[in-house]
Amino acid sequence: MAWLDLPRGYWNPVSETMPRERLRERQFDKLKVQLEHAYAGSRFWRERMDAAGCPPDTIRSLADFSERFPILTREEIIAAEAVDPPYGTLPSVDPRLAVRHHQTSGTSGAQPVRTFDTARDWAWAADMWATGAYAMGVRPGDTALVAFGYGLFIGFWGLQYGLEKIGCRVIPTGSFDSEKRVRLLIEQQCQVLACTPTYALRLALTAEEMGVDLAQSAVKVVIASGEPRPEATKHKIEAAFGAFCGDTAGMTEAATIFMFECAEEPGGCHVIETDYLEEVIDPETLQPCDYGQRGVRLMTSLGREGIQVFRYWSNDLVTKRPHSDCGCGRTWDLYEGGIQGRHDDMRKIRGVWFMPSMVEDVVRKFPEIDEFQCQLVNIEALDTLVVQIEPKPAVREKDYEPLRQRFAAEVKRQLSLTPRVELAAVGTLPRFEMKAKRFQDLTAAPEAVKN
Template identity: 55%
Template sequence: MSTPETTFWQPATETMSRDRLAAWQWVKLRKALEHARTNSKFWATRIPDGLESLADFQERVPLLYKKDLVAAEAVDPPFGILPSTDPVAGVRFHQTSGTSGHTPLRTFDTARDWAWGVDMWCAALHAAGVRPGQKGCVAFGYGLFMGFWGMQDALSRMGCTIVPTGSMDSVTRVRLIVDQGIEVLGSTPTYAMRLLETAAELGIDLATESKLRIIVTGAEPRSAATTRTLTEGFGARVFDFAGMTELGTVFMFECPSRPGACHIIEPGVVEEVLDPETGRPAGYGERGVRVMTGLGREGIQVFRYWTDDVVVKRPWHDCPCGRTWDFYDGGILGRSDDMRKIRGISVTPVLVEDVVRGFDAVAEFQTVLRTDGGLDKMVLRIEPRPGADQAALAAGVRDAVKRLIGLQPEVRLAAPGELPRFEAKAARFHDERDR
C-alpha cells in the first residue's frame, strides 16, 4: 500500500500547504540574498536594501541575463566577480555546453552546494519510481558539462548500483544494458533515440530483451513523437527532467500520476513565468518564459535569471499525485531564442522534430534554413532507415510539414550514417540565411 513515506522523497516539503511553502521560500531567499549582497561583488550592486517579501524581491531586483553572467566572469576568469564564496572551497567544477552559441559559463560548487543539488535529484528520481537496489546507467560523456552528474551521485545516495559507461560507444552500451540488467537509464532524448537505432542494427529488441523500466531524459526539449518512439522502443516509462548549470541541479521532473506534468521542486527554486513581450507575470495556463531564482547554492548564486525556456505553468491541484508543487504542462516547450520566422511563420526545432519523428522510417534528420533568390526556405535532410521507400518517405515528410507547420520544405535524402549523431544536446537546427 502506498503511503506518503513511500510516495515522496521528503513528505514534509512535498505536501506542505502553499502558504507554508511561500513562507519557507522567503526565509531561504532572504538568507541567500544577504549572503550574496555581503560576499559577491557582482550582487552587491544589484540587490537593493530593505527587501521585505517575495513580491518586493520580484518587483525591485532586476532581471539577470546570460550576457550579464558571462561579462561578470570575464572581469577575472574563470569566475570573475560572481562568487559569494571563495572558489577554493569548491569541490566540483562544471561549465555550460555552449551549444546555443553563447560563451560557456563556468561554475563551481561547494560541498554543501553539491549535497543540496543531489538531494533535488533524489526527490525527482524517487518520484519516477527509482528505489534502492536498482541498477542504473547514466549514458553521457562524464565531461565538464554538468548534465547528468547529479543523477549519477543521486542514484548512489539512494542505494542504487551504478554501471559507468563514460568511455563506451553505443554498441557497447546497448550490450551492457542487456547483459547487466540495467533498470534505470539517463540520457538526452537524442542519445536515447541513438541507442534504439543501435539496438535495432544489432538485432536487439530492448523492449523485450532488457530490464529497463525507467528512462530519464533531459538537457533538451522532447517532442511528443519522440516520447512515443522512446516509450515503445524501450518498453519503459520515459520521464522528462530538466536542470541548469546556472542553478547547479535539476529543477523539475515529470510526474507519473499525470504524463506531461513536470513538477517544479519549489523548496529549492522560485520560478516566475513572464510574458516575453510585456515582462508582466503570465497566469496559470498562459505561455511565457521561465525566470529562475535558486535557493540552495552558496558559491555562485543566481537571482531572477531569464532562462529563455518557454513554459506553461499550472496549479498543483491539477495533478492527482498529492504534491503541492506547481508544474509546467509539457515541461520545457522550447526556447524563445530558438524561434525563427520563415516567410512570416514562427518555427522552432521541437515543432519540426514533432512532425519528422512521426515517420518511423526516418533514422535521423537535419533542418537548414537558407536564402534562395532573396527568399527564405527550409531544407530538410532526412536519413531513411534501411528498406524504406525513399521517394514515398520524402513526399510524406514534405506534405506533413506543409500541412502541420504551413511551410513546404525542400526534402533531401541523406545516405545511411551521413547525418551526425549526438550524445549530449543535439544540433539539428541550422540557420544559414543571409543576414
C-alpha cells in the same frame, strides 16, 4: 503498459506535499537568506543590489522581489567572470571551498559560463536529482546505467550522486560506445537508463541492429534530460524500451535539475518549488504570464551558496499549469510539456511561429526516418524552412521519394508551413550523445540561396 506498475511516492513527503500558502512562506524565508548571503559575500551581487536600490533588507515579499529586482542575463555572467577569471566577482564564498568545477558546453557559440560547487552545494544538487528520480519510480536496489561522457559539462554528474543517494548501483559508461552500452544494459539487468532523448533513440536503433529487443529488457525507467523532448519522442522511447520515459531539465547555472516528470505522467514536469523560485514572463513586455500562457522562465536558486543566481533569464520557453492538474499529490506547479524550446530558436516564417522541436514532433511519427536537420534559409527573398531527413538503412531506395513527400505533407499539415524537404544519404547526418543541435538560421547569410 508495464510502467503503470511503477511505485509511487515522495523522496521528501513534507516538502513535496506542502500547502501552497506554506510553500510561498518557505520560498520567501529561503530567498531572504540567499539575498543576505549574496550581499555579504559577492561583490557582483552587492554592487548590483545597491545600483538597483534593492538591498536585502528592502525586499518585503516575493511580489516585491519580482517587481524590483533586475533580471540577470548570461552575458552579464560572462562579463563578470571576465573581470577576474575564472569566476570573476560572482562568488559568494571563497572559491577554495569548491569541490567541483563545471562549465557550459558552448553549443550556442558563446563563451562558456564557468561555475563551481561547494560540498554543501553538491549534496543539495544530488538531492534534487534524487527527488526527480524517485518520483519516476527509481528505488533502492535498482541498477542504473548512465550514458554520459562525464566531462566539464554538468550533464548527468548530479544524477550519478542522486542515484547513489537513493541506494542504486550505478554504472557510469563515459567511454563506451552504443553497442557496449546495450550489452551492459542486458548483462547487468539495468532497471534505469539515463541519457538524452536523442541518445535513447540511438541506443534503441543500435539494439535493433544487434538483434536485441530492449522492450524485453529489465529497464523500467528512462531518465531523459539535456534537450527539449516532444511527446512524440517520449512515446517512441517508451515503445522501444517498454519503459516509462521521464523528462527532467537542469542547467549549469543551477547546478542541478529544477523540474521532473512524475510517474503519473501529467503531461508536464513539476517545478521543485521548495528550492527554486520560478517566474514565467512575456519575453516582449517582461510582464508575468498567467497559467496557460507561454513565456520565458526566470530562475532564482534557493539552495546554492557558491555562485548564486537571481531572476536569471534562462531562455527556456515554458507554459505553467497548476499542480492540481496532476493526481500525484504534489503541490508543486507544472511546466506543460517540460521545456518547449528556446526563445532564441523561435522564428516567424511567413507569419507563422516556428520552433525546431515542432519538426522533431513530426519526425518521430515516421519510423522510417533515422536523423534530421533543419535550416531557415532565404530563397528568392522568402524565408523557407529546409528539412533534411535521413532514412533508416532498411528503407528501400524506391521508397525514398514517397517518404519525402509524405513527410513534407505532414509538416505542412501540422506546422502550417510548406517546407523544402531534402533526402540525406544514410549515415551522413550528425549523431549526438548530449545536446542535439539540429537547427541553423542561415537567413543572415550574405547571399540568398537560389534554386
